[in-house]
Amino acid sequence: MSHAASNHETMTLKIFAWRQKNAQEKGRFEQYTAKNIIPEMSFLEMIDVLNEDLIAQGIDPIVFDNDCREGICGTCGMVVNGVPHGPEDLVTSCQLHMRRFKDGDSIYLEPWRAKAFPIIRDLVVDRTAMDKLIESGGYISAHTGGVPDGNAIPVSKPDADTGMDAAECIGCGACVAACPNGSAMLFVGAKVTHLASYPQGRIEAAQRVCDMTDTMVKLGFGNCSNHYECEAACPKGISVRFIAKLNREYIKAKICG
Amino acid sequence: MILDGKCPSGPIEKTWDKHRFDMKLVNPANKRKFKVLMVGTGLAGAAGAASLGELGYNVEAFCYQDSPRRAHSIAAQGGINAAKNYPNDGDSIYRLFYDTIKGGDFRAREADVWRLAQVSNNIIDQCVAQGVPFARDYAGYLDNRSFGGAQVSRTFYARGQTGQQLLLGAYQALARQINAGSVKMFARREMLDLVVVDGVARGIICRNLVNGEIETYWGDAVCLATGGYVNVFYLSTNAMGCSVTAQWKAAKKGAYFANPCYTQIHPTCIPQSGDHQSKLTLMSESLRNDGRCWVPKKKEDCGKPVSEIPDEARDYYLERKYPSFGNLAPRDIASRAAKEQCDDGRGVGPGGRGVYLDFASSINRLGEDKIRERYGNLFQMYEKITDENAYKVPMRMYPAPHYSMGGLWVDYNLQSNIPGLFVLGEANFSVHGANRLGASALMQGLADGYFVIPYTIADYLARITPGTIKDDHPAFKAAKAEVEANTKRLIGINGKKTVTEFHRSLGKIMWENVGMARNEASLKYALEEIPKLREEFWQNVKVTGSGAELNQQLENAGRVADFLEFGELFARDALHRKESCGGHFRTEYQSEDGEAMRDDENFCYVGAWEYKGVNKEPELHKEPLKFENVHLAVRSYK
Ligand SMILES: Cc1cc2nc3c(=O)[nH]c(=O)nc-3n(C[C@H](O)[C@H](O)[C@H](O)COP(=O)(O)OP(=O)(O)OC[C@H]3O[C@@H](n4cnc5c(N)ncnc54)[C@H](O)[C@@H]3O)c2cc1C
Ligand code: SF4
Ligand code: FES
Numbered sequence: 001m002s003h004a005a006s007n008h009e010t011m012t013l014k015i016f017a018w019r020q021k022n023a024q025e026k027g028r029f030e031q032y033t034a035k036n037i038i039p040e041m042s043f044l045e046m047i048d049v050l051n052e053d054l055i056a057q058g059i060d061p062i063v064f065d066n067d068c069r070e071g072i073c074g075t076c077g078m079v080v081n082g083v084p085h086g087p088e089d090l091v092t093s094c095q096l097h098m099r100r101f102k103d104g105d106s107i108y109l110e111p112w113r114a115k116a117f118p119i120i121r122d123l124v125v126d127r128t129a130m131d132k133l134i135e136s137g138g139y140i141s142a143h144t145g146g147v148p149d150g151n152a153i154p155v156s157k158p159d160a161d162t163g164m165d166a167a168e169c170i171g172c173g174a175c176v177a178a179c180p181n182g183s184a185m186l187f188v189g190a191k192v193t194h195l196a197s198y199p200q201g202r203i204e205a206a207q208r209v210c211d212m213t214d215t216m217v218k219l220g221f222g223n224c225s226n227h228y229e230c231e232a233a234c235p236k237g238i239s240v241r242f243i244a245k246l247n248r249e250y251i252k253a254k255i256c257g
Numbered sequence: 258m259i260l261d262g263k264c265p266s267g268p269i270e271k272t273w274d275k276h277r278f279d280m281k282l283v284n285p286a287n288k289r290k291f292k293v294l295m296v297g298t299g300l301a302g303a304a305g306a307a308s309l310g311e312l313g314y315n316v317e318a319f320c321y322q323d324s325p326r327r328a329h330s331i332a333a334q335g336g337i338n339a340a341k342n343y344p345n346d347g348d349s350i351y352r353l354f355y356d357t358i359k360g361g362d363f364r365a366r367e368a369d370v371w372r373l374a375q376v377s378n379n380i381i382d383q384c385v386a387q388g389v390p391f392a393r394d395y396a397g398y399l400d401n402r403s404f405g406g407a408q409v410s411r412t413f414y415a416r417g418q419t420g421q422q423l424l425l426g427a428y429q430a431l432a433r434q435i436n437a438g439s440v441k442m443f444a445r446r447e448m449l450d451l452v453v454v455d456g457v458a459r460g461i462i463c464r465n466l467v468n469g470e471i472e473t474y475w476g477d478a479v480c481l482a483t484g485g486y487v488n489v490f491y492l493s494t495n496a497m498g499c500s501v502t503a504q505w506k507a508a509k510k511g512a513y514f515a516n517p518c519y520t521q522i523h524p525t526c527i528p529q530s531g532d533h534q535s536k537l538t539l540m541s542e543s544l545r546n547d548g549r550c551w552v553p554k555k556k557e558d559c560g561k562p563v564s565e566i567p568d569e570a571r572d573y574y575l576e577r578k579y580p581s582f583g584n585l586a587p588r589d590i591a592s593r594a595a596k597e598q599c600d601d602g603r604g605v606g607p608g609g610r611g612v613y614l615d616f617a618s619s620i621n622r623l624g625e626d627k628i629r630e631r632y633g634n635l636f637q638m639y640e641k642i643t644d645e646n647a648y649k650v651p652m653r654m655y656p657a658p659h660y661s662m663g664g665l666w667v668d669y670n671l672q673s674n675i676p677g678l679f680v681l682g683e684a685n686f687s688v689h690g691a692n693r694l695g696a697s698a699l700m701q702g703l704a705d706g707y708f709v710i711p712y713t714i715a716d717y718l719a720r721i722t723p724g725t726i727k728d729d730h731p732a733f734k735a736a737k738a739e740v741e742a743n744t745k746r747l748i749g750i751n752g753k754k755t756v757t758e759f760h761r762s763l764g765k766i767m768w769e770n771v772g773m774a775r776n777e778a779s780l781k782y783a784l785e786e787i788p789k790l791r792e793e794f795w796q797n798v799k800v801t802g803s804g805a806e807l808n809q810q811l812e813n814a815g816r817v818a819d820f821l822e823f824g825e826l827f828a829r830d831a832l833h834r835k836e837s838c839g840g841h842f843r844t845e846y847q848s849e850d851g852e853a854m855r856d857d858e859n860f861c862y863v864g865a866w867e868y869k870g871v872n873k874e875p876e877l878h879k880e881p882l883k884f885e886n887v888h889l890a891v892r893s894y895k
Contacts, residue, residue: 022806038531038533040530040531040533041531041533042535044535045533045534045535048533048535049533052755052757052758055755055799055801055810056755058801059801060801060802061801061809061810063807063809065323066497067322067327067329067496067497068329068331068332068496069496069497069535069536070332070538070638071638071641072331072418072421073322073327073328073331073496074326074327074331075323075327091641095638095641095642097641097642097644120467121806121807124807126323127324128444130324131324131325131326131432131442131444134326134428134429135432135433135435135436136436137436138429138432139387139388139429139430139432139433140386140387140388141433142383142386142387142430143311144304144307144308144311144383144430144707144711145379145383145707145708147382147383147386148382148386149382150341150381150382150385150391150399151341151398151399153385153386154396154397154398155393155397156393156397157394157395157397160390160392160393163388163390164390164392164415164416164422167390167415167422167425168416168418170331170421171324171326194388195388197390198388198390200386200387201388
């Protein structure tokens, strides 16, 4: 049996972390040393260890957002060595493991940087704009109660699968952070595709795509100019073909609507 | 005091319908005059806030994350039950009701469980209408699978992300109401106190987590949907921010805390890899549909590669001990069975703390593709964490704290003993009894939020005058001052140990003495140690920074402070309950073959505790449980 490379040798890492007390103050990188890091640790556990050390020295710990630590809530997010969520494909920061790094490595930590995401503190940014996008139309207007039996609305397996592929977006915002224009097209494209894949979501599809697109512009998200950085950064592998779908839906809505 | 759950009487099939008819209604034009506070926007809270907003009430909703979409409900993988009987395998509302009562080891109220089973079918319909991407078969119909404790396939799922998809559905319904202006959302707010005026819940005190401001909110009713408390064990499958704080603050204001010792230890979690670990990862129970649990029969084989242990040298202990349920035995039973194997020295992996969950025979039978389709993302997640490919070698599993069946006491209307304070979802104690079957917490959260609270809160609101007490009332000022003083005190200690160190110490005491198996001696020991640790905390904790900024150390300090008080109540409840039932296993009360022994004669009740002050004994109130439709029986899965 191939057991995890359970070598309990510890690593020492040089951490350059972005420190910024609040939205108003200027930020800067600070250098710290993370000691006693083992390969089994997650990236956030590494920061925990470093933070405990900083607290002991009377230094304010590095502030970062996190909650589930299972790669599903979308709360965590930081730019690690220039890449949102770090160097490994298809993982969130909380599911990145230290076995990806070597003893003596230097690691740069920065927050998501995008016009629509103001910095709150250190690595924490305000992603309220993404909620505003959903509020502008990212739902199906079904009232509680008074709906038909679940099986009364059959959905073909391919449509169900497409819908589910799109619905896997965790709303982390890495796509926005990775995009040179700070665009939220991948996030919106995923939602629009998810809901448009089902008969019950088609009815409002045109209205939805127009409302969400307008809101995107209003909130300061940039435009998509096909860099595909979003897809590369997305921890859930959300495909850029959903952006194409978004564009198609938009054109359809504008022409027919 | 004998507590009254206010369950409707009459034939069980009619209880909810009759009750709905008997309850008062609020005139549509009057609804907007009422303001309801919804604390927590997970499945229960988001569904509740959306439904109440839709009905026309003024709702203000709160969560500590940056968005309601991140509530811990998002982490649920496996699925949600409903009694649809789509697979035509003999399911019915009655069977779901029966399985749940039995699964909970006869420590839940019949009427509440009936209602849950009854509305379960509406939940699926509702979610489908919202666009929740449930799995479909090739004909376009909804697909099902099985979960522990049931012999029918009644679990609906969305790949391994059911909780995520259900929460996004509820979150989107909530977003729609926010857009419509009926719900005001306050994210990054932590509720730090409940305001009670003349015995009635009137509002809450929150910390704005971004700027540290202490804010006051008034409401005609307060709903808590703040999730569970198993992070009292430090390591658990719950999110980092899950706490008992909201429940505990309410308990300190007079709400009774019911059955705190009933916690679920989930059998299929990835074993702990070291002391650095901050949380444990659950692998969905649905894996036990196709995975077989085993350990080597002989201790000498434990270190050997799997390929060198032939089938005859393996002990498929669940299939052996529980032939009719096999690998799908309920969680408490599967957890204890795993621990038993490891305690017996036949565990595998580091420290011998693991059992195998093996897919080899299913892969042989169905092919790797089928298994990939069913559980692909779970296998991926396992590989990310352990660096092992579970298509090639079996997964290793160990039990971990997962879910709290206890919670604030509520009556049939989900109202606590404090008028105007309602409790929804995992935060209340209502339907699971001493053990929760798989795929039924999601069901409960959504049932409470979409289909119970909209009716029952009306019955309360219809009897009161809206807006009589606002947050200029002195009780708000007093509560706010208290919260501010508490913050100051935490920051002022400036001791030597970090908050995490205290949490870890508490977790160790809890896990070792109040965990999967407990006895009088271990519980008494915990009851001595917890107050000592609490004392030290208030002398020696170090919280950096100030209260006037985003300060995660301060947030955590507050949560750990509450756990340090609550942990004691937890142990006390376990000590008083001299029987074994569901997730509460007292080693003194077991049969010869190690099964839990309930004592219906003396303990067939809900134990609800009234807080009397720190370092003071709480007072126990009992609500006797009556079983008229399901006969009290030894719970057997053999
Ligand atoms: C890993 C995992 C897998 C699971 N899988 C399944 C499954 O397959 N099937 C199933 O049925 N169940 C499952 N469960 C259980 C189920 O997910 C939970 O019991 C359920 O989602 C709880 O929902 P809730 O709405 O009560 O609480 P949560 O979703 O925990 O929501 C709590 C809310 O309260 C807020 N909150 C908490 N405290 C405060 C405070 N002091 N101030 C302000 N806001 C606060 C939070 O911000 C959040 O919005 C699983 C649980 C876990 C941990
Ligand atoms: S599309 Fe991907 S990167 Fe963007 S928010 Fe969703 S999960 Fe995150
Ligand atoms: S903490 Fe939830 S996705 Fe990383």
